[in-house]
Amino acid sequence: MRALGRHILAEAYDCDPAVLDDVNLVESIMVEAALAAGAEIRQVAFHKFAPQGVSGVVVISESHLTIHTWPELGYAAIDVFTCGDHVDPWDACHYIFEHLRAGRVAATETQRGILDEHDTPKLQPVALRRDAAG
Amino acid sequence: MRALGRHILAEAYDCDPAVLDDVNLVESIMVEAALAAGAEIRQVAFHKFAPQGVSGVVVISESHLTIHTWPELGYAAIDVFTCGDHVDPWDACHYIFEHLRAGRVAATETQRGILDEHDTPKLQPVALRRDAAG
Numbered sequence: 001m002r003a004l005g006r007h008i009l010a011e012a013y014d015c016d017p018a019v020l021d022d023v024n025l026v027e028s029i030m031v032e033a034a035l036a037a038g039a040e041i042r043q044v045a046f047h048k049f050a051p052q053g054v055s056g057v058v059v060i061s062e063s064h065l066t067i068h069t070w071p072e073l074g075y076a077a078i079d080v081f082t083c084g085d086h087v088d089p090w091d092a093c094h095y096i097f098e099h100l101r102a103g104r105v106a107a108t109e110t111q112r113g114i115l116d117e118h119d120t121p122k123l124q125p126v127a128l129r130r131d132a133a134g
Numbered sequence: 135m136r137a138l139g140r141h142i143l144a145e146a147y148d149c150d151p152a153v154l155d156d157v158n159l160v161e162s163i164m165v166e167a168a169l170a171a172g173a174e175i176r177q178v179a180f181h182k183f184a185p186q187g188v189s190g191v192v193v194i195s196e197s198h199l200t201i202h203t204w205p206e207l208g209y210a211a212i213d214v215f216t217c218g219d220h221v222d223p224w225d226a227c228h229y230i231f232e233h234l235r236a237g238r239v240a241a242t243e244t245q246r247g248i249l250d251e252h253d254t255p256k257l258q259p260v261a262l263r264r265d266a267a268g
Contacts, residue, residue, distance in 0.1 A: 011247065077139065
């Protein structure tokens with residue numbers, strides 16, 4: 001089985017609410033996490049919501065990191081998706097968990113871009129609505 | 135069980151390589167997909183790789199859409215993550231599948247931000263490397 005990428009979906013609970021609501025700090029953590037994993041940064045886009053919460057993404061040569069925070073719940077949804085062999089997405093995840101001061105984390109790693117069509121254990125085929133296409 | 139968001143991970147195979155390698159077109163498809171689902175766009179960041187391939191993200195009020203393309207393989211990795219009840223992430227996905235002219239798609243929907251700690255069926259707890267923190 002050949003997969004192009006590794007995608008970690010992480011749920012970070014009991015984080016520091018002050019960190020989660022600081023857009024500059026969250027952006028810095030995500031950028032530093034990408035660098036800590038050895039990734040090459042291409043684009044950075046972050047947004048602060050009112051009254052609270054941050055969303056942002058770091059596009060890297062190897063794919064992306066994203067985060068969405070709910071300071072009022074102490075929760076952040078984190079994705080780290082990397083392609084190639086020289087970056088370990090868990091390195092970025094652990095950097096993020098530490099700097100959000102997460103008290104509890106749940107995460108899963110999924111393979112992306114499995115090119116053998118007979119070997120896609122985690123994904124379900126879906127209907128293509130070609131009839132609705134122009 | 136209360137979940138904050140819905141996250142679709144989609145693998146689109148047998149897409150039109152010319153579409154997958156056109157950064158302006160891919161960006162337009164992703165933006166229009168967000169709008170088709172009723173999402174509110176906050177940030178857009180796309181990057182064209184040499185010799186081929188596109189990566190990009192649309193940050194929306196409801197979370198994000200991302201895409202990474204491999205024109206040489208006819209493959210794209212697509213994520214649509216939405217929070218709240220007024221946006222259906224499948225609407226965005228189907229728009230994208232159609233406009234990439236995907237021949238085959240596999241996808242899965244995962245819940246994000248499950249706030250009952252006893253009910254996280256798909257994610258595994260992971261160790262926090264607090265000892266490595268500063």
